[in-house]
Amino acid sequence: MVAVTAPGDPDPKETPPRWPQFLAAALATLCAASSGSVLGWSSPSLPVMQRQQLQLVRDNTSVNVTLLPAILTEDQASWAGSLVPLGALLGSVPAGFLADALGRKPVMLGVGAHFLLGWLLILAATLRRGVWLLFCGRALQGACCGAITVVAPLYLEEIAEAQIRGCTGVLFDLATNAGVLSAYVLGAVLAPPALAGSLAALPALFLLAFAWMPESPVHLAARGRDARARRSLTWLRAGSDVTEELADMKELLRTSGRLRAQSTSSSSSSAAPDPEAGAGPGPGAGEERPARAAAAEGEKAAKAEGARPSKRVSLPALLTLPAAAAARAPGRRYSINLCAAQNDAVLRKEREASGHENAAFEDTEGAPAAAAAASGAAPRPHRPLGARSSAQPILAEGGAGAGGLRAWARDLRWGTPASRSLCVVFCLMVIRPATGINAITFYTVSIFSQAGTSLSPNMATVLIGALLVPCNLLASRLVDRAGRRALLLGSSVGIATCYALLVAYSWAAGAPRWLPVLAVAVFTVSFCLGLGPLPWLLMSELLPLRHRRWAAGAAGAVAWTGGFAVTKFFGTALHALGPGALYSVFCACAVAGGVFIAFCVPETRGKTRQELQS
Numbered sequence: 001m002v003a004v005t006a007p008g009d010p011d012p013k014e015t016p017p018r019w020p021q022f023l024a025a026a027l028a029t030l031c032a033a034s035s036g037s038v039l040g041w042s043s044p045s046l047p048v049m050q051r052q053q054l055q056l057v058r059d060n061t062s063v064n065v066t067l068l069p070a071i072l073t074e075d076q077a078s079w080a081g082s083l084v085p086l087g088a089l090l091g092s093v094p095a096g097f098l099a100d101a102l103g104r105k106p107v108m109l110g111v112g113a114h115f116l117l118g119w120l121l122i123l124a125a126t127l128r129r130g131v132w133l134l135f136c137g138r139a140l141q142g143a144c145c146g147a148i149t150v151v152a153p154l155y156l157e158e159i160a161e162a163q164i165r166g167c168t169g170v171l172f173d174l175a176t177n178a179g180v181l182s183a184y185v186l187g188a189v190l191a192p193p194a195l196a197g198s199l200a201a202l203p204a205l206f207l208l209a210f211a212w213m214p215e216s217p218v219h220l221a222a223r224g225r226d227a228r229a230r231r232s233l234t235w236l237r238a239g240s241d242v243t244e245e246l247a248d249m250k251e252l253l254r255t256s257g258r259l260r261a262q263s264t265s266s267s268s269s270s271a272a273p274d275p276e277a278g279a280g281p282g283p284g285a286g287e288e289r290p291a292r293a294a295a296a297e298g299e300k301a302a303k304a305e306g307a308r309p310s311k312r313v314s315l316p317a318l319l320t321l322p323a324a325a326a327a328r329a330p331g332r333r334y335s336i337n338l339c340a341a342q343n344d345a346v347l348r349k350e351r352e353a354s355g356h357e358n359a360a361f362e363d364t365e366g367a368p369a370a371a372a373a374a375s376g377a378a379p380r381p382h383r384p385l386g387a388r389s390s391a392q393p394i395l396a397e398g399g400a401g402a403g404g405l406r407a408w409a410r411d412l413r414w415g416t417p418a419s420r421s422l423c424v425v426f427c428l429m430v431i432r433p434a435t436g437i438n439a440i441t442f443y444t445v446s447i448f449s450q451a452g453t454s455l456s457p458n459m460a461t462v463l464i465g466a467l468l469v470p471c472n473l474l475a476s477r478l479v480d481r482a483g484r485r486a487l488l489l490g491s492s493v494g495i496a497t498c499y500a501l502l503v504a505y506s507w508a509a510g511a512p513r514w515l516p517v518l519a520v521a522v523f524t525v526s527f528c529l530g531l532g533p534l535p536w537l538l539m540s541e542l543l544p545l546r547h548r549r550w551a552a553g554a555a556g557a558v559a560w561t562g563g564f565a566v567t568k569f570f571g572t573a574l575h576a577l578g579p580g581a582l583y584s585v586f587c588a589c590a591v592a593g594g595v596f597i598a599f600c601v602p603e604t605r606g607k608t609r610q611e612l613q614s
Helices: 018-027 029-052 074-092 096-100 104-128 131-159 162-189 193-198 202-211 219-220 225-236 243-255 285-304 317-327 344-356 365-374 399-411 417-434 437-442 444-451 457-466 470-480 483-507 515-529 533-540 545-577 579-602 609-613
Strands: 053-056 061-066 333-336 362-363
Touching: 018 029, 018 131, 018 162, 018 202, 018 225, 029 074, 029 104, 029 162, 029 193, 029 202, 029 457, 074 131, 074 545, 096 104, 096 131, 096 483, 096 545, 104 131, 104 193, 104 202, 131 162, 131 219, 131 399, 131 533, 131 545, 162 457, 162 470, 162 533, 193 202, 193 437, 225 243, 243 609, 344 470, 362 545, 399 515, 417 533, 417 545, 437 515, 437 533, 437 545, 457 470, 457 515, 483 515, 483 533, 483 579, 533 545
Parallel strands: none
Antiparallel strands: 053 061, 333 362
């Protein structure tokens, strides 16, 4: 047997075992399976709760017995289905900020606990016939779905190597579809109360298993917890040397402005340093102490000579001062110092030479370096204009907040790499629900009932759900070989074909009754291979690190807003427009999405984080 290696893959003999990465990814996606069970619960349960009939078999005779009036009206059932995407819209917005502040792992564990609470509320609602308990449970679970679709893809991307990042990213959608299938299968044989109690086992299993997994090393490194980041990365790489990878990770975080320094300015001085990081030398720890000692020695020397702080500098002066200094002394290097004390005589001399009365200069080759050398500390390195340290604000007038806003504005200008990445991610999040996935998932039983197929609606639903898992397994094998763009384009073509079949069935007289089943099967396969898993994967790959906190939540909110609109108004539009016109609209959306993917979506297969962020 000849081993085939994909382009860009390392030598298998030199590759460390990757089972820890797959194990962490698989256990993390148990929470995604809980999300899928929430989405799949509606299809078998809502029709039963609207009619509340049981079929009893006695003496080989089937008798329909109506025990109680219907729990839900048609409008209430519509809200029970729509509250999940509406709650997801609200839950996805703060998820990125919470994951950045608390960590990926704590947020995911909290989401799992709330999934379990939501199932308990639904169980109580089905037993006590409480509509508002049902609404509360569905809204809570919807918020959890929104949060997990933001946090879990980030965690999966940050723990995986570039060669398997696509495979681990697709596991999220695989687990979601496995949860949908479990709801379909159990819903075909269980009543709504028993179904809710059975599906509660998924978040319980997630809480027990994922608690033993490591935190994301990227998050730990960004928070300055170097020792924990090293331990996490070492476990994920099966004990191999991670020094170079950790250094590259910290450099990427530093250039993107996400690295939290060990000693920060007053704006971040309240953050406590990681106790574990302080136990060892740690990268950069030995370099900051000499710099702080040199700065302290320079301040003491300045105070001894009767110095006074310099005045604030305006932006025009800031832009012209380096040129004036260079013209005065071409052979020396100068940097702008806005917060160090200066000797009065030196200050007056620099004012006369530069013509500006509101600035101070620091001779980077003069007294401060000599003072540092005399004290035995390393000289403070020269910082060019625009380089920021914790002790030197760039602009005294604007402060750190204004500087951060200006940096954001520069990043988000039209045509920059960051703006292009955000545009691609947000457009994919619009295309995904515009194909009608929420309507197909929530109303599968109703679609087959209206089609009048010979199959039982619940059985047809189970057969369609059974296609989800193998299709996602196939996608996990293809995504790092065929690439993201090819799968997305093929998915768009398949979905458009599905809706074309549904339109033909709606408008053509005498169409075969199995045609809707075939169309929904084509939709399921096409969606699972491309537009299902890959928008979330591309979100975690393309979002700039500087904007990931808010952009991930915003992207999730866009996706769930579309999902809520499609779910809430699908039934109304179906009655108002008719199935043929409505499916034509979805077909047009799929075609438009394919055109956008062909011309605008980049290929990310095999690229490192550094290449993606550049």
